[in-house]
Amino acid sequence: MKHRLSIQIGPVAFRIGSAWAQPLDALARLYAAYPEPEDGICDFTVRLEAEKPWRRYFRPSVAIRGDYILPDAAPLSLAHGLLAAEMGMNLQMALGQKRYLLLHAATVEKNGRALIMTGESGAGKSTLAALLGERGWRLMGDEFALLDMDSGMLLPFPRAVSLKNGAIAVMEAQVAPGRFGPRLEGTPKGDIRHMRPNRNALSRMGEGAMPALILFPRFGAAQAVRSVGAAEIFMRLTQASTNYVSLGRRGFDSLTRLIANNPALAIDYPDTDSAIGLVDDFWRELAA
Amino acid sequence: MAGPVFATDPEAQVSAVELDGLSVLFHAPSGMTHIVAAPAPQILDALRIGPADAGELLARLRAWYDFESDDEVADAVDARLEELEAAGLVRRA
Amino acid sequence: MRNARLLVRALGDPASVRACDWAGLISAARAEQLIGSLAFRMEGQAVPPRVAAIFEAARRDSAQARTQALWEAEMAHRALAPLGLPIILMKGTAFHAAGLDASVGRSVGDLDIMVPHDSLDAVEAALIGAGWEHVKDAQGYDDEYYRRWMHELPPLIHRTRDRMIDVHHTILPLTARPRPDAQAMIAASVELENGLRILCPADIVVHAAAHLFADGNLAGGLRNLWDIDRLLREFAAQPGFWASLGECARLHQIGPHVGRALRLSHRLYGTPVDKAVAGRARLTDLLFEMRLLARNGWGQEKAKALRFAFYVRSHWLRMPPLMLARHLWVKARS
Numbered sequence: 001m002k003h004r005l006s007i008q009i010g011p012v013a014f015r016i017g018s019a020w021a022q023p024l025d026a027l028a029r030l031y032a033a034y035p036e037p038e039d040g041i042c043d044f045t046v047r048l049e050a051e052k053p054w055r056r057y058f059r060p061s062v063a064i065r066g067d068y069i070l071p072d073a074a075p076l077s078l079a080h081g082l083l084a085a086e087m088g089m090n091l092q093m094a095l096g097q098k099r100y101l102l103l104h105a106a107t108v109e110k111n112g113r114a115l116i117m118t119g120e121s122g123a124g125k126s127t128l129a130a131l132l133g134e135r136g137w138r139l140m141g142d143e144f145a146l147l148d149m150d151s152g153m154l155l156p157f158p159r160a161v162s163l164k165n166g167a168i169a170v171m172e173a174q175v176a177p178g179r180f181g182p183r184l185e186g187t188p189k190g191d192i193r194h195m196r197p198n199r200n201a202l203s204r205m206g207e208g209a210m211p212a213l214i215l216f217p218r219f220g221a222a223q224a225v226r227s228v229g230a231a232e233i234f235m236r237l238t239q240a241s242t243n244y245v246s247l248g249r250r251g252f253d254s255l256t257r258l259i260a261n262n263p264a265l266a267i268d269y270p271d272t273d274s275a276i277g278l279v280d281d282f283w284r285e286l287a288a
Numbered sequence: 289m290a291g292p293v294f295a296t297d298p299e300a301q302v303s304a305v306e307l308d309g310l311s312v313l314f315h316a317p318s319g320m321t322h323i324v325a326a327p328a329p330q331i332l333d334a335l336r337i338g339p340a341d342a343g344e345l346l347a348r349l350r351a352w353y354d355f356e357s358d359d360e361v362a363d364a365v366d367a368r369l370e371e372l373e374a375a376g377l378v379r380r381a
Numbered sequence: 382m383r384n385a386r387l388l389v390r391a392l393g394d395p396a397s398v399r400a401c402d403w404a405g406l407i408s409a410a411r412a413e414q415l416i417g418s419l420a421f422r423m424e425g426q427a428v429p430p431r432v433a434a435i436f437e438a439a440r441r442d443s444a445q446a447r448t449q450a451l452w453e454a455e456m457a458h459r460a461l462a463p464l465g466l467p468i469i470l471m472k473g474t475a476f477h478a479a480g481l482d483a484s485v486g487r488s489v490g491d492l493d494i495m496v497p498h499d500s501l502d503a504v505e506a507a508l509i510g511a512g513w514e515h516v517k518d519a520q521g522y523d524d525e526y527y528r529r530w531m532h533e534l535p536p537l538i539h540r541t542r543d544r545m546i547d548v549h550h551t552i553l554p555l556t557a558r559p560r561p562d563a564q565a566m567i568a569a570s571v572e573l574e575n576g577l578r579i580l581c582p583a584d585i586v587v588h589a590a591a592h593l594f595a596d597g598n599l600a601g602g603l604r605n606l607w608d609i610d611r612l613l614r615e616f617a618a619q620p621g622f623w624a625s626l627g628e629c630a631r632l633h634q635i636g637p638h639v640g641r642a643l644r645l646s647h648r649l650y651g652t653p654v655d656k657a658v659a660g661r662a663r664l665t666d667l668l669f670e671m672r673l674l675a676r677n678g679w680g681q682e683k684a685k686a687l688r689f690a691f692y693v694r695s696h697w698l699r700m701p702p703l704m705l706a707r708h709l710w711v712k713a714r715s
Contacts, residue, residue: 001679013431015404017679041431045408047679067411067680096411099438230307231323238321245320248445249303252314252321256305317455319448320542374512374541376452379459 001047006037010146010157010205012097013037014089018048019056023081030082030160030181030194033202044068044096046088051075064088068095080184083192086162093144093157094242100146100155101251104240107140107154108132110283113212114154116145116262118240124219124272127167130195131272132279134174139201140209149247149254152261153208158201160194168193170272212286214264217275221268225278228264294369295339295381296332302377304329318376327361328368332377339381342366382678385409385603388419389674392607393650395422403432405678412680413603417443417486443486450474450489453544457492458577460511464503467578469495469570471549471588475579476608483611491536491545495580497567498550505534505548513537513546552588552633561591561633582616583629590642591635602673603649609642610650623655630658645669 001017005024008014015037018024046066050056060078064070066088073091076084093102105118106129115137117125126142133139140156148155160181163171168183168191181194196202214233237255238244244251265282269275303314311329313322327349334340334348346358346365355361372378382405391398391406392415398406410416420439428436454474461468469475471493476484496504516536533549551563570578580588589612593605616622630639640660646652647659648670675683 001681037431039429039431041403041429043431043435045404045680047681049681067408098442099434229309231310231312232308234307234312235323246442246445248319248441248448249314249316250441252303252312256307256312259307260305317448318452319445320452376456376459380462 006040006042007031008035008037008205009089009159010141011100011155012044012093012146012157013042014044014046014092015042016046016048016085016088018081018085019050020048020060020062020078020081022078023048023062023085026082026181027085030196033196033199034205044089044092046085046092048081048084048088064091066092068092070095076187080187082181082194083184083187086160086194089159090143097146097243098246101149101247101254102241102243103145103147103237104143104242105145106142107145107156108137109140109156109209110137111287112209113283113286114140114209115213115215115279115283116154116211117215117217118145118236119216119218124167124275125217126161127163127170128217128272128275128279130161130163130167130171131174132276133197133201135276138204139197147254147258148208149250151208152210152254152257154211155208156201156205158197158205160196163193163195165190171195211258211262213282214259214262215279215282216264216266218266218268219275220270222270223274223278224268226266228266230259230264233259233264291341291343293339293341293381294335294345294373294378296335296372296378299336302332313377315377320376322375322377324372327364328372331365331368331372335378342369345369382406382409384674384683385413385676386674388413388415388603388676389649391419392422393610395426398423398426402678403429407432407435408678408680409676412676412682414488414601415486415604415607417446417488418604418607419486421486440486443488446488447477447484449544450477450492453492453539453542453546454478454494454577455575456511456539456542457494457508457546458575460507460513461496461504462576464500464507466496466500466504467567467570469567469578469580470573471495471580472592475585478573478575478577479579481612482615483608485611487608491547493547493549495549495552495563495567498563501534501548501550505537508537508546508548512541513539516545552591559591559634559638561587561635565632581625581629582612582619582622583625584633586612586616586626586642587629587633587635587639590630590639591633593642594638599669599672603676606642606646606649606673610646610652613643613646613652613654617653623658626655627658636660641666641669645673649673 003018003021003024004015005028006015016024044067049063049065051061051063055061061075062078062081062084063075064073064084064087068091070091103118105116106125108115108129117129119125129139129142139158141158142161144157146155146157175195179196184192216228267278297317301316305312311324313324330349334345337348342365346362369378382402387401387406388409410419416439420436423436450473454470470478473487473489474492476487516538533547536545536547538545552561553559566580566584569581569584571581572578589605589609593602630636643654643659644662644666647654677683
C-alpha cells in the first residue's frame with residue numbers, strides 16, 4: 001500500500017494503509033503522541049482503498065477494508081478520510097477482537113479504580129468521559145472498554161474521542177486547540193471532530209484498573225439516581241458487547257463476575273456539571 | 289394421553305448464575321447464554337431427574353412446589369417447554 | 382510480502398518460519414480464512430510475543446467456532462429427525478463432526494447438508510417450522526434460478542441464532558458439465574455416532590475438489606486446498622483409498638478436477654499423492670497456482686486480470702453457453 005502508518009492504542013496495535021496521503025497525514029497529526037507498536041508487529045490491519053481503480057483520482061471514494069470487512073459498507077468521500085480510518089479501526093475491534101471482552105462503554109479511572117459508563121448511543125457517555133478526563137480523572141476510553149478475562153481488569157483503549165454535534169463546542173471550550181482534528185461536516189452522524197486525550201491518559205495507556213462501579217447515564221432529565229437490577233445489567237452489557245457471543249464460557253464467567261463484584265446505578269442528569277458532581281460523590285462513598 | 293417425551297442436558301453442561309431473581313445460563317453444548325425466569329430453571333431441574341412428558345413433569349413440579357391453579361401451571365409449563373425447546377435447552381427424547 | 386507463498390510455507394512447514402513479515406503472514410491468513418489453521422500449525426514454535434498472543438486468541442476462537450458449528454448441526458438434526466431421512470453433513474461441519482485432521486482450526490460459515498432430491502420440499506418445510514427463514518432476496522429471478530438449476534435450496538437463516546443453512550441435493554449445480562451421482566454418494570455415506578452422516582472418504586475429497594474448481598472462482602482456494610491436503614494425508618493411511626478415490630472420480634465424471642486438485646496440493650503443500658489419480662502435470666496448473674497465491678502482505682487480492690478470467694470460467698463451468706449469456710445479460714441489467 002502506497003501510504004502507511006502504525007499506531008498503538010492501549011494494548012492494541014494497528015497498521016493503516018491508504019491509497020491517499022491525506023487521511024494518514026490527518027491521522028498522524030491526531031495521534032502524534034501515541035507510541036509506535038513494539039517490534040513492528042500489529043494486531044489489526046486497516047486498508048483505505050479506492051472503490052474502483054478510477055475512483056482513486058476522480059471523485060475519490062474511500063472504501064474501508066482490512067483484516068475484517070463489512071461487505072455492504074458504503075464508501076466515504078476523501079474529505080472524510082480521517083473518519084474512514086477511525087471507522088476502519090473500530091471495525092477491526094468490533095469484528096476481530098477476541099483476546100479481551102469488548103464492552104461498548106466509556107471508562108475513566110481515579111485512585112486506581114475504574115468507572116464504566118454504558119448505555120444507548122447519544123446518551124452522552126463519551127462527552128461525560130471526556131470531561132471527567134479534564135477534571136482530575138484519567139480517560140481510559142470513550143468507545144470501547146477492554147475487559148481482561150483472566151484478571152478482571154479493565155484495560156485502557158484511549159483512542160481519539162469522537163465528538164459529535166453539540167459536544168464539539170463543549171470540549172472546544174475546555175481543551176487546547178492543538179488536541180483537535182479537523183471539523184468534519186456532513187457525515188452520516190452529523191458534524192464530527194476528534195479530540196486527542198490528554199498527556200496523563202496517553203502516558204498511562206499501559207495501566208489497567210479494577211472496575212468499581214457500572215453507570216448508565218442518561219442526559220436530559222432532572223437529576224435522579226436509581227439502582228439497576230443485576231439481570232438488567234447483564235442483558236445491557238451483552239447487547240453492548242460485539243464479541244461476547246464468540247467468547248464462550250470465559251466471556252460468561254468474566255461478565256458474571258464483573259456484575260457480581262460491582263454495583264450498578266442509572267443516573268439522569270440535566271447538565272454535565274451535575275453528572276460530574278454525582279460521579280465524584282459516588283467515588284468518595286466507595287473509597288470510604 | 290401421553291405427549292412427546294422431553295429431555296435436557298446434565299447439570300455439568302449448564303453453568304447457572306442467579307442474578308436478581310433471574311437465572312443466567314451458559315449452555316456448553318451450544319456455547320450460548322440464556323436469561324430465563326421461573327419456572328424455566330425449575331422445569332430444567334425437574335427434567336434432569338430423567339426424560340418425561342408434560343404430565344410427568346407437572347407431577348414432579350407439584351411434588352416440589354404448591355400451586356394455586358393446576359390449569360394455569362399446565363399452560364405455563366407447556367409454553368415454557370416450547371420456548372426451551374426452541375432455545376435448544378430441551379429436546380425431544 | 383508479494384504473494385501468499387509465505388502463508389503456504391508456514392502451513393506446510395511451520396518450523397521453517399523464522400524472522401519474517403509477521404504482519405503480512407497474519408493478514409494473508411485472515412484474508413484466506415486460514416488464521417485458525419495457521420495458529421494451530423504454529424503452536425509451540427518460537428514467535429514474537431504479540432504474534433503468540435494473536436495465535437492463542439485465534440485457537441480459542443476456533444474452539445468456540447467448532448462448538449457453534451456442531452450445535453447448528455445438532456439443531457438441524459432435531460428439526461429433521463421426524464422425517465427419517467439421511468442427513469449428510471458437508472464441508473467444515475463434517476470435518477468437525479468426524480474429528481478429522483482437516484477440522485483443526487477450520488472456521489465454519491454456513492451449515493451445509495445434503496439430502497435426497499425428492500425430500501427437498503419436506504426438509505424446507507421442517508426447517509421453517511423450527512425457526513429458519515428465507516434470506517430476503519430482492520430479485521425474483523435469482524430465486525427461480527436457484528430452485529431450478531442450482532444444487533441447493535435458496536439459503537435459509539435461523540431467526541434467533543442468525544446462522545445460515547444450505548440444503549444441497551447434489552454437489553454441483555444441475556447445469557454444470559460434470560454430473561455427479563448424488564444417489565450413489567448418499568448410498569455410500571457413513572453414519573456418525575449421533576445419527577448424522579458424512580460422505581465416505583473418497584467422496585469427501587471429490588466434493589472438496591468440485592468445490593475448489595467448479596463451484597466458485599477459486600475464492601477461498603488456498604483454504605480448500607489445505608482441506609484437501611489434510612484429508613488426503615489422513616485418508617491415505619486407509620487401505621484401498623486411492624483406488625476408491627479414482628473410482629469415485631470417474632463415477633461422478635470429475636476425474637480432471639480431482640487430478641488437478643491433487644497436483645496443486647502436491648505443488649503447494651507437498652502432499653504425497655497417487656500418480657495415477659493425480660495424472661500428468663498440465664501447463665495450466667501454473668496458472669491456477671498463481672491465482673491461488675494472488676494475495677499480498679496487506680491481505681489484498683492481486684492479479685486482477687487473472688481473477689476476471691477465473692470468474693468467467695467458473696460461470697462457464699456451471700452453465701451451458703446460451704444460459705450463461707442470458708444470465709450475464711440479466712445480471713448486467715439489474
